[in-house]
Amino acid sequence: MNLTFLKSKLHGARVTHSELDYDGSCAIDSDILAQASIHEYEKIDIYNVTNGERLSTYTILAQPGSGIISVNGAAAHKASPGDKLVICSYIDVPKEQIKKHKPILIYLDEDNKIIKKTASIAMQLV
Secondary structure, eight states: OEEEEEEEEEEEEEEOEEESSSSSSEEEEEHHHHTTTTOOOOEEEEEETTOEEEEEEEEEEEESSSSEEEGGGGGGGGEEEEEEEEEEEEEEEEEEGGGGGGEEEEEEEETTOEEEESSSOOOOOO
């Protein structure tokens, strides 16, 4: 049996572009994708912290080092430049490997520069 787990997360990503008349998908700085082990054309979920919208799409490459996070096509109606996002990819993990699985968590600043990379989130306390 496989269960679906968080594979990678880009936390605090800022939308730099919102292109309605584009082929679709989400363009992300290819350096950021490499650090997060997210591949070109991989399915991602986007959680818009600014307006509460949620959507699924796939990645396309943006210029390395550019900091670009561009929400394109129909999804452009759900995100505007400056919006704060959480972008996640998921993986199916066999039950016997669950305890070994660790996600890649990338934290970005307001310019989409990586400020922290880790594999765990602190337990939420009361």
